[in-house]
Amino acid sequence: MAAPADTARRTDAGRARRSERAPSGGWRTIAAKELADHITSSRFFVLLLIVTVAAIVPMYFISSDISASAPQLAGQPALFLALFVVGSPSLGNVAVVSFAALLVPLVGIAFGFDGINSERSQGTLSRLLAQPIHRDDVINGKFTAGIAVIAVMITTLVVVVAGLGMIRLGIIPSPEEIARIVVWAGATVLYASFWLAFALLLSTVMRGTASAALVGFGTWLGLLLFGQFLLPLFANFLFPLDKANANAYLASTTAQATFMRISPSTLYGDIITAVLNPNTKTVLGVGNLGQYVSSQQQVPGLLSLDQSILLVWPQIVALVAVTVVLFALAYVLFLRQEVRA
Amino acid sequence: MSEDRTTPSEPRRGGPRRRLRPNVGLDARPLGTPRTAGSAHPLSARTPAAAPHAADASKATEIDEFENAEAADAANPGDSAGDGQVMPWDVAPATITADEGHPTRRRRTVAELLADVPDDAVIVTRRLTKKYGEFTAVDKLDLTIRRGEVFGLLGPNGAGKTTTVLMLLGLTEPTKGIVRVLGMDPTREPLAVKRQVGYLPDNVGFYGGLSGRENLRYTAKLNGIGRREADAKIDELLHEVRLEDAAEKKTETYSRGMRQRLGIADALVKSPSVLILDEPTIAIDPSGVEELLVLLRRLVAERNLTVMLSSHILGQVQSLCDRVGFYSAGKLVAAGPLEELAKGEDHVVELEVGVDGPPTGIDAVASTVPGVTSVKPHERDERLRVVTASSDVAAPLATALAAQGLALVHLRRRGTDLLELYRRYVPEGIDGRAR
Ligand SMILES: Nc1ncnc2c1ncn2[C@@H]1O[C@H](COP(=O)(O)OP(=O)(O)O)[C@@H](O)[C@H]1O
Numbered sequence: 092m093a094a095p096a097d098t099a100r101r102t103d104a105g106r107a108r109r110s111e112r113a114p115s116g117g118w119r120t121i122a123a124k125e126l127a128d129h130i131t132s133s134r135f136f137v138l139l140l141i142v143t144v145a146a147i148v149p150m151y152f153i154s155s156d157i158s159a160s161a162p163q164l165a166g167q168p169a170l171f172l173a174l175f176v177v178g179s180p181s182l183g184n185v186a187v188v189s190f191a192a193l194l195v196p197l198v199g200i201a202f203g204f205d206g207i208n209s210e211r212s213q214g215t216l217s218r219l220l221a222q223p224i225h226r227d228d229v230i231n232g233k234f235t236a237g238i239a240v241i242a243v244m245i246t247t248l249v250v251v252v253a254g255l256g257m258i259r260l261g262i263i264p265s266p267e268e269i270a271r272i273v274v275w276a277g278a279t280v281l282y283a284s285f286w287l288a289f290a291l292l293l294s295t296v297m298r299g300t301a302s303a304a305l306v307g308f309g310t311w312l313g314l315l316l317f318g319q320f321l322l323p324l325f326a327n328f329l330f331p332l333d334k335a336n337a338n339a340y341l342a343s344t345t346a347q348a349t350f351m352r353i354s355p356s357t358l359y360g361d362i363i364t365a366v367l368n369p370n371t372k373t374v375l376g377v378g379n380l381g382q383y384v385s386s387q388q389q390v391p392g393l394l395s396l397d398q399s400i401l402l403v404w405p406q407i408v409a410l411v412a413v414t415v416v417l418f419a420l421a422y423v424l425f426l427r428q429e430v431r432a
Numbered sequence: 433m434s435e436d437r438t439t440p441s442e443p444r445r446g447g448p449r450r451r452l453r454p455n456v457g458l459d460a461r462p463l464g465t466p467r468t469a470g471s472a473h474p475l476s477a478r479t480p481a482a483a484p485h486a487a488d489a490s491k492a493t494e495i496d497e498f499e500n501a502e503a504a505d506a507a508n509p510g511d512s513a514g515d516g517q518v519m520p521w522d523v524a525p526a527t528i529t530a531d532e533g534h535p536t537r538r539r540r541t542v543a544e545l546l547a548d549v550p551d552d553a554v555i556v557t558r559r560l561t562k563k564y565g566e567f568t569a570v571d572k573l574d575l576t577i578r579r580g581e582v583f584g585l586l587g588p589n590g591a592g593k594t595t596t597v598l599m600l601l602g603l604t605e606p607t608k609g610i611v612r613v614l615g616m617d618p619t620r621e622p623l624a625v626k627r628q629v630g631y632l633p634d635n636v637g638f639y640g641g642l643s644g645r646e647n648l649r650y651t652a653k654l655n656g657i658g659r660r661e662a663d664a665k666i667d668e669l670l671h672e673v674r675l676e677d678a679a680e681k682k683t684e685t686y687s688r689g690m691r692q693r694l695g696i697a698d699a700l701v702k703s704p705s706v707l708i709l710d711e712p713t714i715a716i717d718p719s720g721v722e723e724l725l726v727l728l729r730r731l732v733a734e735r736n737l738t739v740m741l742s743s744h745i746l747g748q749v750q751s752l753c754d755r756v757g758f759y760s761a762g763k764l765v766a767a768g769p770l771e772e773l774a775k776g777e778d779h780v781v782e783l784e785v786g787v788d789g790p791p792t793g794i795d796a797v798a799s800t801v802p803g804v805t806s807v808k809p810h811e812r813d814e815r816l817r818v819v820t821a822s823s824d825v826a827a828p829l830a831t832a833l834a835a836q837g838l839a840l841v842h843l844r845r846r847g848t849d850l851l852e853l854y855r856r857y858v859p860e861g862i863d864g865r866a867r
């Protein structure tokens with residue numbers, strides 16, 4: 092092409108660039124609006140109430156136990172963490188962290204299941220997308236707002252539990268303990284974000300908010316009740332268990348183990364175990380108070396926080412990865428969807 | 433248009449298929465060779481009339497894109513000179529062989545398709561097609577809407593109006609064809625287009641938990657309008673659409689008409705130069721429609737807007753529209769000012785005729801009247817006949833019938849009735865297309 096055409100092309104590109112240049116930042120506007128919606132919603136207060144009560148009750152019991160056995164525990168390292176990790180026998184050994192692990196998916200789902208489909212059913216989606224924003228700003232903004240509201244909730248929860256614990260126990264946590272609690276809170280937000288991404292995916296795929304909620308909470312409940320049976324079953328389905336064939340047997344058991352290991356709840360469980368228990372040298376379950384104390388007394392030397400994090404680094408990465416995969420799926424599906432309902 | 437065609441340096445109509453071949457023919461001039469006076473670039477040769485659209489039309493990339501946006505069509509009635517014949521510079525020799533058998537069936541460049549676009553065109557579509565699988569929702573739509581015009585897109589439900597509107601906004605990608613809004617391609621520059629186009633979707637919705645004002649504020653924020661500027665603008669718009677009193681109420685309490693008015697305010701928050709309204713009068717009671725139309729008429733006049741609105745009820749929007757297009761099963765079957773459409777394409781006159789007695793009596797008499805071209809049974813009323821003629825034959829027909837002793841009980845000229853106009857262009861009626 093000769094000169095005039097080139098010039099035309101250049102000015103044309105220039106025009107395009109100029110008109111596209113104005114900073115959009117649409118996702119931030121959307122995230123701010125969504126966050127404001129979340130925080131002022133009754134959903135937020137109900138969930139906060141449930142989660143806080145569920146955390147305070149076990150904390151109350153275990154702090155009584157600790158106070159009762161105070162003489163033996165004097166000078167015990169990381170005693171404050173016991174408040175979170177150890178369950179009181181009078182409450183079936185259920186600890187604060189166990190309750191959190193149980194309820195956190197609920198929070199994630201609750202702030203995501205109607206993310207996209209409610210915009211659709213309200214008739215606001217086409218109006219929203221007719222504004223000068225990119226289409227992915229919508230889902231990015233919603234995901235960001237969801238993470239933010241979860242973070243607000245978890246922070247509130249931790250502050251309340253730790254504050255009450257300090258009052259009841261009369262001890263001040265060490266900086267190391269505080270750091271561990273912060274990391275645990277971060278991991279919890281991450282775990283909730285996984286469920287948020289799952290819920291956003293549902294809200295993209297399913298047109299009805301009610302059905303998306305049903306599927307979301309159903310999955311949570313199903314995995315809670317039958318997860319440990321379902322995952323091996325699923326693995327068996329993919330890799331049939333054949334005792335006669337050594338290779339197939341191996342493949343099947345490996346698949347089972349892998350499935351269990353990359354299941355987000357296992358990942359999260361491993362992370363909290365390592366992070367909240369400086370004694371954890373390998374990723375294993377945490378027992379009751381007696382075991383906790385005796386194990387710390389028997390094994391000399393505790394892991395530092397960075398050592399603990401290193402121990403579960405693969406789990407952290409894996410949890411981030413599955414979350415990203417789910418969100419990416421929702422993102423791609425949303426971008427390919429028709430705008431109109 | 434022809435001026436452009438005869439320019440040797442015109443971007444070739446071929447895509448990669450042709451570009452792979454070495455340059456032959458008149459365009460074989462090496463790169464950088466100065467142009468002769470006779471072979472000025474289309475841009476400089478062009479009349480200013482086509483400037484904005486021709487400018488991007490001559491981009492090489494556009495022509496690449498045109499391969500997907502191909503406009504191969506066998507028989508296009510709008511095709512004029514130059515399409516039937518293959519110009520020597522249009523095709524490399526090898527291609528002539530390929531196209532020889534079907535000289536009319538060839539792809540045309542973006543430049544060619546946009547060649548007749550006037551300078552002040554705001555919305556342009558050429559051969560715009562949208563397919564959902566095998567189903568064609570919009571079929572080779574050619575539309576030109578000029579600045580300041582109010583264009584009504586009329587058609588039954590499912591005709592493809594919303595699909596068209598979504599393509600204009602870049603919210604749905606066309607399968608084929610070209611769209612230009614304010615000279616921009618909405619698929620490529622959606623943000624730039626959406627910054628200047630206000631849109632009222634059909635079944636517009638708002639965040640029920642927020643007040644009307646808060647909903648508008650959100651839109652303003654998404655458009656990057658500062659808080660103070662936005663508040664002033666919103667106050668003004670709420671006043672215009674008479675929602676000041678309800679501004680602080682949650683929108684979930686709004687009536688349908690209020691929501692529609694708020695939707696119009698919402699579309700105007702960004703101070704657009706183009707307004708696209710999809711079914712603005714749907715599901716509103718008659719007085720609400722009237723109120724809405726008054727509002728729209730005032731806004732259009734005040735703000736010098738270019739408006740495209742779609743509706744399936746002609747009667748509701750006709751007073752607003754400078755021009756209308758009738759849409760049927762994805763095709764634009766007629767477009768123009770309403771009065772002209774009412775006259776019909778060939779100025780044929782259609783008369784509904786009824787006599788006292790069996791209508792068969794009309795047939796023999798009517799065909800003897802000079803100018804009458806056909807006599808057909810009426811579509812819905814078996815007692816009537818429809819007489820088509822090249823001129824107004826009402827008087828001679830009446831005389832002829834009277835001479836045969838047939839008493840005229842019904843004589844009506846067609847095309848004056850809106851519903852008939854609608855029926856003429858949209859044969860399948862108001863209840864959607866026959867699939
Ligand atoms: N996502 C889709 N998939 C398949 N068909 C669709 C889709 N969206 C619209 N259609 C069809 O396209 C046609 C045109 O729809 P639309 O543009 O909404 O019509 P209108 O707005 O004129 O009532 C309809 O027959 C509709 O069924």
Ligand SMILES: [Mg+2]
Nearest residue numbers: 593594634711
């Ligand atoms: Mg429609």
